[in-house]
Amino acid sequence: MTTNPLPVALFAVAQATGFLLLAPLLRGLIKKMKAAFQLRQGPRLLQPYSDLAKLLGKEPVRSTTASWVFVAGPRVYFASAIAATTLLPTIFAAAPLEAAGGILLLVGLLALGRFALATAALDTGSPFGGMGASREMTVGALAEPALMLALFTAGLSAGSLNLGELVRRTAERGTSIHPGEILAAAALFIVLLAEAGRVPVDNPATHLELTMIHEAMVLEYSGADLALVEWASAVKELAFMTLLAGLFFPIGVATSLAPEALAISALALLAKVFALALMVVLVESTNAKLRFFRVPELMAVALGLGFLALAMRFF
């Protein structure tokens, strides 16, 4: 670990910016693929960028009852998502700020974002915000144990909970896929669906009060506030996919700074993310959204998978 902070800082900034720039593309890709499934053309691939630009240019309208918490919510959410991206190893077998912490810190940062957004949602006095916050915290609470178990399986099998170290060790050992790890990946995939607010947990395109979770929380935001929330959600989604790819399929990750290795690694990462996005689209297109009180059962499935993964891997 280098003691010179400048390269680390540059690395962190570069990675965070990369995530920021690529996340809307992921959103656009998923929408395009979903449309293809439904035999539609769908929106432009780069439409999310236009949407964000439009939102940034609009005037935010805030509720008269809202306080500074309402304004702070999206900003803290955004900042936590950005900070989380600096903990992930992407094309290089190290995370920029891996000195800060590992799996636990990552999960903590995501929890911080959720806390901020949920609290802010209750500030408008509208029942939609309350409902969204309540449901989001419920789903989040149930997803966390499953997430932890899946991550622990990966961490304990590699012998480290620090993401950079984890990837390095797996790269050293070679890619032997153990059935336990497949189960853990499945559990993590379900959690990804929950955190990204995808069908079957939540429908990102609906605004019907009976069916919204994430959307209900952010219903009252507009202008730059909404842009920040949307962007941060996209970044979170990309971060989860990168995490899944990096933890369970660390094929082709660069262990040296050689340009060819980096290029191969970047291509490999893009391929993995593409594959994951395709899987998400498949799941979204072939499933209906679950009734809210069925979501805990899904989370219980994820928890069971996680526990099974741990048991299989170690017994």
Add this chain to the structure above:
Amino acid sequence: MIQDLVILCAAGMLVSVYLMVGQKSLVVAIRLYGVQSLLLGAVGIAMGLAEHRPHLYVTAALTIALKAVVIPWFLLRVIDRVGIRREIEPFVNVPASLLLCLGLTVVGYRVSLGMAGGSQGVPHQVVGVALSMVLMGLFLMVTRRKALTQILALLTIENAVFLVALGATAGMPLVVELGISFDVILAVMVLGVLVNRIVDRFESMDTSRLSNLRG
């Protein structure tokens, strides 16, 4: 010789308790208590002579002053104020009481045989006497109705314990002795007040009437 004197006084104390059991006049009972305490003081002086411990003299003097003089005077005053002079028929009549007390004396002696002789060479008879006095005092409390008799029984028990203490330890530290004496004085004063209250409330010293207070 001193030994014999001690045994004699102890026997005298036992006799005084028997006499307390055997008669019904409250005034006589109080006087008997005074005699008992005097004998106790004599035991203290005798032990002081035998063991060459001067502080026993102080103890004995204190005993005589408080228990043989002050307390009987106080109790006689209480009786005067209240105006009751005789005990009424107890739960167990007098001849039967005397027989039972004989039995209790046997128990006391039997226990004292089980104990080794007092560490100061005091004969075990003294311990036997003391134990018998305790049991008889308890018996008195159980079978007599008047509060005053119960107070005297309590004081008898205290004397018995003191006798054992003198015999077994050759006198307790002065501090302890003072403490006990003041405790006794205080207890008697409180009990005297209580007797007055009982009489005011129930127009008699009969403590079996206290069960009226039960909810």
Add this chain to the structure above:
Amino acid sequence: MSQSLLPLGLAFHATGVALALVLRRQPAACRWAAFLASLGGSLVSFVLGASVLASGRSVRGVLFANPAAGMSVGYAVDPLSAWFLVTFAVLAAPVAVYSVGYLAHAMPPGRTAFVGVAWNVLLMSVETVFAADGVLAFLVAWELMTLATAALVATDHESRPSRRSAFLYLAMSHLGTGCLVAAFFLLASGSGSLAFADLLGGATAASSPWRDVLFVLFLVGFGVKAGVVPLHVWLPEAHPAAPSNVSALMSGGLINAGLYGLVRVGAGGLGRPDPGWGMGVLLLGSVSAILGVLYALSENDLKRLLAFSTIENGGIALMGFGAGMIGLAAGRPELGALGFAAGLYHVLNHAAFKGLLFLGAGGVVAATGTRKLEELGGLAHRMPRTAGLFLLGSAAIAGLPLLNGFASEWLVFQALLRGFFSAERLTRIVLPLGGALLALTSALAAACFVKAFAMTFLARPRSRAASEATESKALLLAPQAFLAAACVGLGLFPGLVVRVLAGVAASLPGFGPQDAFSGGLAGMTIGIPAFDHLSPLVIVPAVLFGLGLAAASGLVSARARRRAPAWGCGGELSAETEYTATAFAKPLVMVFRGIYRPTREVSRFESVRYFTSEVRYRSQIDAPFELHVYGPATRAVLAAAGQLRVIQAGSLHAYLAYVLVLGVILLWWLGGLP
């Protein structure tokens, strides 16, 4: 010099008692005198604790001795006691300052002297409990602590619920104290000495056949005080009934007395712990944590919510201790040190954030006159500073990064996960499960405190009182700011705390000098650095970068920010249409209904035959332990007592006869023995 610190601290408190009594006719002067004296005592004990922690050497002394009677009451402040003293002082000092302002408004002036006296007695006894070196001093101080707490809980003695809470507290505490007395006597009967150095040094009980009984007795005795499920039933009643400054001290400080005892006994005090003991403690901790947070979620009374949350945090500390005991039992002291250090760190953090939350709640209750979440709301506009500080406390207790809750939970996770590498199969299954349970607890706690904060401070006021609240005075806000700063400091610099804790762990019997974990200014790491480490300071620039980008986006966008009423789908939005606290928690109550077993009752009242005029809905969650455990037990005891009442004849002579008969029988039986 440090020899005289403890007596000096106790003298401060005694002065406080005296001044409170002398000044009882002048409430203002009484308040200032009593609580300034208390502040002085806390500062002195903080200095004492800090000096012992820094030097690593114990401070011993004698409080008073009577050589003639062979009795001496002494104290021995070793690093463990010092840690608890420091934790207590960190909480007690700001709460004392807060009390001066709080009691001015929240209490009738005649009661000020009472609170001042009881407060100082309480602090004095708690400090003695932590510092006692022998059974006598410990038990006397413990009992005094219980009595002072009960007195403070019953401050508002006109109200029946307060009296009942105090009585329940006293009854449960005496159950615990009885177990403690039995355990101490059992221990002392083997060794003949009453000093802790002999009894709890590990040697005495190590070979005793009564080890398990001893451990269970100690666990029950200390568990009652620490609020371990199922001995916790007094906590949700007593903590809310007391005035808020007392609640803060009780939740953040008195729980520690029980936890202190558990550490003394578990960390080698009775010799090497059995693996079963560690599992039991871990299990109890997990159950306490999860049940505590679940019941906190369903509560609509702000202070009861905080009380249940205290049970949860006590459970988390116990999980750390349990993991530590398992490590010790397996012969791996570095694991043991990790577990105990995690629990101790959490104890300190809990004092900080729970104190902050209770003080904030006290300010809210004083300003609005109500504790119910369904009547609060909108206070962020009227009490902005309280809101900001409460938000910080909520974030800390939810275990969000950069604050202290996250740091200690991280350490507990490490203790649980490191245990995974042990050889025993049972341990390998149980510990990661514990980790998952901890994750669930943490997430539920976040949900719970979103509810607590948002219902109290955000949106519109739900009652007139809330709409007319005013901000607390500076005297009430400054202590909260101090505790908030402590939360931030303890969260950003965990390495420094962990360094101190390594010293504490090394001083316990059965441990040696530790390299189980290390910490520096930047962060902390456990024994195997590659396993995981935490340096919150490193992630701070990333967060700031994100915030900066967000602020930059504001510059890019349009300047004006319009305010408009929120859209209500065509209807009016008002306080009635807001989301309520019950509604917020409802999904989780539904998910966990197997544990809650809510009952619901819907009744309709008709005025005209075909038109329902009124529908009443009632939903209730019953307290399970009181219903199914304590209720039947109490009834059985009372029934038995009723049966035994026969011998209570009411006659003096009968009672004396009992004594006589018993005496004769005993003398006859024993008299024949040599």
